[in-house]
Amino acid sequence: MTSDRTASSLPPLLDAVHNRETAFTNEERHKNGTLGLLPDAVETLDRQMERVLWQLDSKSNDLERFLHLNGLSQRNETLFFKVVMSDPKRFLPIVYDPTIADACLQYNRLFERPQGLYLSLRHKGHVKEILANWPEKDVRFICVSSGGRILGLGDIGANGMGIPVGKLQLYTACAAIPPQGLMPMLLDIGTTNQKLIDDPLYLGLRQAPPSSDELDAFVDELVAAIQELYPHCCLHFEDWKGDDAIRLLARYRDKILCYNDDIQGTAAITIAGLDTALSIKGEALKEQRILFYGAGSAGIGIANMIVSALQDEGLSETDARARISMMDINGLIEPSRQDLNPSQKVFAHSHAATKDLAEAVKSIKPTVLIGVSTNAGGFTEEVVRTMASINDKPVIFALSNPTDKAECTAEQAYRWTDGRALFAAGVQFDDVTLNGKTLTPGQANNFYIFPAVALAVWATQARRITDEVFLEAAKATAEQVTAEQRAHGLLFPPQKDVLRVEINTAIKIARQIFKSGLAQVPEPEDIVDWIESKLYRPEYTSANGQ
Numbered sequence: 138m139t140s141d142r143t144a145s146s147l148p149p150l151l152d153a154v155h156n157r158e159t160a161f162t163n164e165e166r167h168k169n170g171t172l173g174l175l176p177d178a179v180e181t182l183d184r185q186m187e188r189v190l191w192q193l194d195s196k197s198n199d200l201e202r203f204l205h206l207n208g209l210s211q212r213n214e215t216l217f218f219k220v221v222m223s224d225p226k227r228f229l230p231i232v233y234d235p236t237i238a239d240a241c242l243q244y245n246r247l248f249e250r251p252q253g254l255y256l257s258l259r260h261k262g263h264v265k266e267i268l269a270n271w272p273e274k275d276v277r278f279i280c281v282s283s284g285g286r287i288l289g290l291g292d293i294g295a296n297g298m299g300i301p302v303g304k305l306q307l308y309t310a311c312a313a314i315p316p317q318g319l320m321p322m323l324l325d326i327g328t329t330n331q332k333l334i335d336d337p338l339y340l341g342l343r344q345a346p347p348s349s350d351e352l353d354a355f356v357d358e359l360v361a362a363i364q365e366l367y368p369h370c371c372l373h374f375e376d377w378k379g380d381d382a383i384r385l386l387a388r389y390r391d392k393i394l395c396y397n398d399d400i401q402g403t404a405a406i407t408i409a410g411l412d413t414a415l416s417i418k419g420e421a422l423k424e425q426r427i428l429f430y431g432a433g434s435a436g437i438g439i440a441n442m443i444v445s446a447l448q449d450e451g452l453s454e455t456d457a458r459a460r461i462s463m464m465d466i467n468g469l470i471e472p473s474r475q476d477l478n479p480s481q482k483v484f485a486h487s488h489a490a491t492k493d494l495a496e497a498v499k500s501i502k503p504t505v506l507i508g509v510s511t512n513a514g515g516f517t518e519e520v521v522r523t524m525a526s527i528n529d530k531p532v533i534f535a536l537s538n539p540t541d542k543a544e545c546t547a548e549q550a551y552r553w554t555d556g557r558a559l560f561a562a563g564v565q566f567d568d569v570t571l572n573g574k575t576l577t578p579g580q581a582n583n584f585y586i587f588p589a590v591a592l593a594v595w596a597t598q599a600r601r602i603t604d605e606v607f608l609e610a611a612k613a614t615a616e617q618v619t620a621e622q623r624a625h626g627l628l629f630p631p632q633k634d635v636l637r638v639e640i641n642t643a644i645k646i647a648r649q650i651f652k653s654g655l656a657q658v659p660e661p662e663d664i665v666d667w668i669e670s671k672l673y674r675p676e677y678t679s680a681n682g683q
């Protein structure tokens with residue numbers, strides 16, 4: 138857990154925010170009482186990083202590296218961000234997707250120190266008191282999960298805490314938002330996961346989740362407490378069970394400052410990928426037939442935002458929806474289905490019932506196939522080969538996380554399409570060499586979007602976050618894929634540049650927030666300098682709360 142940044146009463150070496158360890162000078166050691174508690178050497182941050190990199194190299198797998206970095210984040214926050222931000226391509230897959238999935242699965246067993254706020258349903262009626270226990274008093278973002286659908290792992294209850302922790306670390310690592318004011322939260326509402334309930338080392342509530350009405354009342358209490366204690370706080374919903382995610386976003390989006398990353402962030406990165414893919418194909422979005430495999434929070438979120446983007450291209454809502462078909466675990470979404478929710482019903486177009494994706498592909502002839510199903514291998518050889526027989530350059534996005542949940546691998550997508558697929562996945566697959574040509578798969582992951590949105594929202598003190606913000610983020614992200622990168626088939630900016638890319642995206646979003654009248658601070662003359670001046674830098678300086 139973070140400590141209060143301004144007035145910490147912790148001993149210097151136990152205070153992760155201010156700790157410099159061997160970088161404390163002799164003068165500082167005299168003053169803060171650490172003389173003799175540290176070895177003689179006085180080191181620079183770079184030298185300290187060299188040691189961490191050596192330690193990471195000596196680990197035998199990424200989960201061990203995750204644990205080592207996680208320990209570092211709780212010991213010396215500046216050094217942690219220095220390391221992660223030094224090489225995002227290498228470290229994002231370790232502190233976040235996919236390694237974080239392994240950590241979440243065993244979170245109760247790996248647990249050493251709490252890293253976020255646990256709000257248990259047992260605390261109903263006392264939410265404000267619990268929130269007030271958090272040491273930081275100016276909270277700007279709460280990333281809250283119920284653990285109900287963590288990545289593609291299903292309901293893992295309180296083990297889901299790894300995700301809010303990891304997502305908020307990315308606010309800083311990918312968009313230089315200062316870590317103070319970021320609160321990871323696990324809303325412990327119980328779990329349907331019997332294996333965890335039976336595990337003596339499980340740390341969460343051992344009961345079934347409540348009814349939607351009871352859950353909504355609990356979240357209402359949380360929202361009211363946040364507004365009272367932290368009036369500038371944005372609520373980031375992450376990895377809730379699909380129908381909870383959709384219902385809660387609809388409940389709050391016009392009332393408070395909030396967003397759902399799985400619905401809106403995922404939509405934005407998918408639209409960014411479609412934008413670049415279609416520019417490579419030389420086609421417009423309105424010319425596409427899009428088939429979704431998976432119609433939950435991510436699928437519905439992407440579909441609705443594509444409808445908005447198509448409306449911006451001049452289509453009516455009905456015509457826009459007509460370009461989108463969806464399947465879920467019970468088959469194609471079509472009018473005879475009796476089990477559809479209102480968000481799905483609007484995508485029910487006349488078609489024979491089928492549960493067979495290959496059959497649906499043959500009949501609908503999609504130009505774009507998007508997997509958000511959690512069903513590993515759902516894009517079979519027959520499905521992918523059919524996409525290749527219909528399309529010169531089939532767009533295939535297998536977005537389910539983590540790696541072993543992807544609907545197909547990059548290697549399969551390229552092999553079964555003779556290297557013609559414009560492919561992206563939620564994780565970064567390795568390059569594939571086919572017939573002497575190297576193909577680089579895209580990573581369509583919302584980490585390109587939500588930190589940038591958060592940076593713009595924080596800087597402008599936006600009152601609300603609209604879908605236009607996410608469409609702007611999509612456009613700004615796609616624009617940063619150069620012509621040369623597109624020529625090589627790249628759909629997204631390279632991860633190594635993620636910080637620069639997201640700061641640029643945030644600048645564009647901030648402009649849009651000012652234009653829409655949702656900012657609560659005066660518009661600066663030079664928005665670029667203004668944003669740059671607010672950025673966190675992983676250095677031992679007083680500006681970073683040192």
Ligand SMILES: NC(=O)C1=CN([C@@H]2O[C@H](COP(=O)(O)OP(=O)(O)OC[C@H]3O[C@@H](n4cnc5c(N)ncnc54)[C@H](OP(=O)(O)O)[C@@H]3O)[C@@H](O)[C@H]2O)C=CC1
Binds near residue numbers: 433435539
């Ligand atoms: N790349 C990225 O940035 C992101 C990726 N994701 C990934 O997308 C996946 C889905 O997330 P989300 O939409 O929030 O989850 P939900 O649980 O809300 O939705 C999953 C959807 O997939 C359907 N489904 C499940 N099994 C099958 C199957 N065998 N065949 C066809 N459809 C199936 C479900 O149907 P039913 O409801 O009927 O069971 C539901 O419609 C996850 O793996 C997640 O990690 C999510 C957000 C961002």
Ligand SMILES: CC(=O)C(=O)O
Binds near residue numbers: 582
């Ligand atoms: C990436 C992400 O948000 C998810 O898989 O849920």
Ligand SMILES: [Mg+2]
Binds near residue numbers: 288375376398399
């Ligand atoms: Mg998510």
